[in-house]
Amino acid sequence: VNSKLPNAGTSIFPVMTGLANEYNAINLAQGFPDFPTSPQLISLVNEYMKKGMNQYAPTAGILPLRERIAEMTASLTGRTYSPDTEITITAGGTQAIYAAIEALIRDGDEVIIFEPAYDCYSPNIRVHGGIPRPIELTPPDYKINWDNVKKLISHKTRMIMINTPHNPTGTILSKDDIDELINITKDTDILILSDEVYEHIVFDGKEHHSMAKYPELAERSLIVSSFGKTFHTTGWRLGYLLGPAYLMAEIRKLQQFAIYTCITPIQYAIADFMANPNNYLEVKEMYQQKRNYFASLMKATRFNLLTVGGSYFQTAHYNKISNEGDYDFAVRITKEFGVATIPTSVFYTSGTDNKVIRFCFAKKEETLDRAIERLIKI
Ligand code: GLN
Numbered sequence: 001v002n003s004k005l006p007n008a009g010t011s012i013f014p015v016m017t018g019l020a021n022e023y024n025a026i027n028l029a030q031g032f033p034d035f036p037t038s039p040q041l042i043s044l045v046n047e048y049m050k051k052g053m054n055q056y057a058p059t060a061g062i063l064p065l066r067e068r069i070a071e072m073t074a075s076l077t078g079r080t081y082s083p084d085t086e087i088t089i090t091a092g093g094t095q096a097i098y099a100a101i102e103a104l105i106r107d108g109d110e111v112i113i114f115e116p117a118y119d120c121y122s123p124n125i126r127v128h129g130g131i132p133r134p135i136e137l138t139p140p141d142y143k144i145n146w147d148n149v150k151k152l153i154s155h156k157t158r159m160i161m162i163n164t165p166h167n168p169t170g171t172i173l174s175k176d177d178i179d180e181l182i183n184i185t186k187d188t189d190i191l192i193l194s195d196e197v198y199e200h201i202v203f204d205g206k207e208h209h210s211m212a213k214y215p216e217l218a219e220r221s222l223i224v225s226s227f228g229k230t231f232h233t234t235g236w237r238l239g240y241l242l243g244p245a246y247l248m249a250e251i252r253k254l255q256q257f258a259i260y261t262c263i264t265p266i267q268y269a270i271a272d273f274m275a276n277p278n279n280y281l282e283v284k285e286m287y288q289q290k291r292n293y294f295a296s297l298m299k300a301t302r303f304n305l306l307t308v309g310g311s312y313f314q315t316a317h318y319n320k321i322s323n324e325g326d327y328d329f330a331v332r333i334t335k336e337f338g339v340a341t342i343p344t345s346v347f348y349t350s351g352t353d354n355k356v357i358r359f360c361f362a363k364k365e366e367t368l369d370r371a372i373e374r375l376i377k378i
Contacts, residue, residue, distance in 0.1 A: 004127050011119050012346045019331065020340035026371045029330075029340040031167070031312060033232040033362040038279070041231060044269035057264040059256045061089025061240065065267045068274040069240055075277070076199075077212035085245035088252055089262050092237040093197040093226035094120050099258065100193050100222045100241060101159075103250040105130040109158035114144060116347030118167050118195065130158070134349050139317070139356055140306050142169045146180040153184065159191045160184075164209065165198040165310030168344050168358040172202060172309035178209050182216045191247070192217060197226035197239065200280055201287045202310035212242065219244055222251075227270055229312075230280050232362075236266055287312055287362070294361040297372040312362040315344065319355050321378055326353050337374045 016029035027034075060066065066083035074080045081087050090096035097120060105111060107129035113121050115134045122132045133152050137144060149160075162181070164173040173181075185192065194211045202208045211221035222243035228234035241251060273279050294314055298305055303316040322329055326343035334340040342360075345353040361368060 005123050008123050012342055013119075016330065016334070016340050016342055019334050023335050023338065023340075025334045025338040025340045026367060026374065027340045028359045028361070028363065028371055029334075029342045031360045031362065032228075032234045033312075034367055035232065035362075035364050037232040038273070041233075041269060041273045041279075044272050045266055048265035048268040053265045053268050055264060057089075057261045057267055059252055059261055060087070061262060062264065062267045062271065065089060065271040065274075066240075068271050069242075072274060072277065072280065073212055073242060077210050079212040079215070079218055081212075081242050082245065086243060086248055088241045088248055088255065089267060090224075090239045090241055090255075091259055091262050092228060092234075093195065093224050093239040095237070095259065096224040096226075096239050096241045097121070097193065097195060098124050099251050099255055100224070100243075101125055101128050101130065102258070103254050104191060104222075104247065105158060108156065110152075110154070110156040111159040111161060112149060112152055112157060113161045114163070114166075115349060115352075116142075116168055116344050117161070118163060119347060121161055122349065131156075132349070133157075136348060136350070136352060137169070137171075138352075139169075139315070139354050142166070142171045144173075144177055144180075146177075146184065149180075149184060153188075153190070157188075157190055159193055161193045161195070162211070163195040165196075165202060167195075167198070167311055168313055168342060168347055169306070169315055170308030170311045170313045172206060173209050175207075175209060178214060178217070182214060185220060186216060190220065192221040193224070194221050195224045197224060197229050198311040199225055200230050200283045201312055202284065203288050203291055203308065206309050208310065222247055230283055231270065231273070236263070238262060238266060238270065290361050290363075290365075290368070293365060294359070294368050297368060298375070300372065301375045302378065303375070306356065312360055314359045314361055315356050316359065317354075317356055318378075326355055326357055329355075330357050333378055337378050339371050339374050 013030040020027040066087040105128045109130045211217040226239035306315040330343040342358040
């Protein structure tokens with residue numbers, strides 16, 4: 001066939017997970033928790049299935065779930081999104097990103113992305129006829145140079161994609177970044193697609209700057225979040241989009257013909273579970289502890305950790321260990337030492353290799369302990 005994505009290979013996440021399984025390695029590559037979700041949440045899913053909530057939900061998602069999301073967002077950001085017109089449940093964060101781009105990007109529209117960028121951004125833009133315009137961020141701090149953003153902006157710029165906390169680097173936007181973004185987009189019709197799936201996982205007392213907190217940004221932003229990250233249920237594929245009604249209407253229009261609706265009983269279960277804010281607020285402290293634990297164990301290795309502000313990822317330089325390219329290095333340590341990680345060069349269009357790999361620490365302490373026993377030998 002005449003491929004719509006001629007240059008796309010297999011995503012790095014299943015590639016490294018496959019390699020980890022093949023070599024019986026500890027998988028700190030693909031981002032998913034290896035500890036269980038709440039038994040209460042599982043019981044709620046069972047209950048709702050038994051009660052017969054097994055038929056189609058509305059395209060927007062069931063109302064109680066949209067109401068709980070509106071309450072949570074209002075309490076965390078001060079902005080009240082209308083459950084009726086401004087919140088839509090999606091089949092995970094990735095499908096939310098796909099739906100937003102599908103609805104809003106046309107042939108020739110340019111979309112500014114910051115690289116390393118999560119691997120679905122660029123293919124999603126291209127498959128809808130858009131043109132990704134990457135801006136490269138570099139370690140150690142992966143700061144955005146806003147002058148470079150200004151230079152890239154033209155009448156063709158339709159969208160800027162933001163990701164905070166950022167995957168794969170774990171960096172977060174600062175208030176200064178937000179001010180720059182406000183300045184750059186005011187008096188334009190540029191949209192913002194803001195991937196905030198790690199919104200609850202921010203460390204060291206820092207603040208998550210959601211687009212929802214800033215009216216100038218919120219009115220031009222679609223915000224993506226994910227229950228998988230917050231409730232340790234990445235396989236359930238549920239997330240959501242927040243955004244102004246005029247944008248959400250377009251997304252819902254297409255969504256009804258794409259996936260139509262998302263899984264019904266799990267939406268009811270999550271709505272009940274979210275009625276207790278502690279169930280989503282507690283991940284911050286839980287992951288802070290895991291981050292601290294992993295970082296302290298890593299001191300015994302030859303890896304140099306970069307500073308992370310949020311997410312469940314830790315990046316590290318391995319330049320004291322090897323001169324290999326990061327992909328070769330990640331593959332070799334999976335095979336020889338039994339720990340799988342993610343090379344970050346795959347997230348740059350240009351293939352820029354900063355010799356930085358990403359570890360996922362959303363794991364049981366015993367998993368992290370076993371991984372360190374292997375990593376100290378490298
Ligand atoms: N978001 C996860 C990660 O960054 C993986 C998602 C996926 O496998 N596509 O590792």
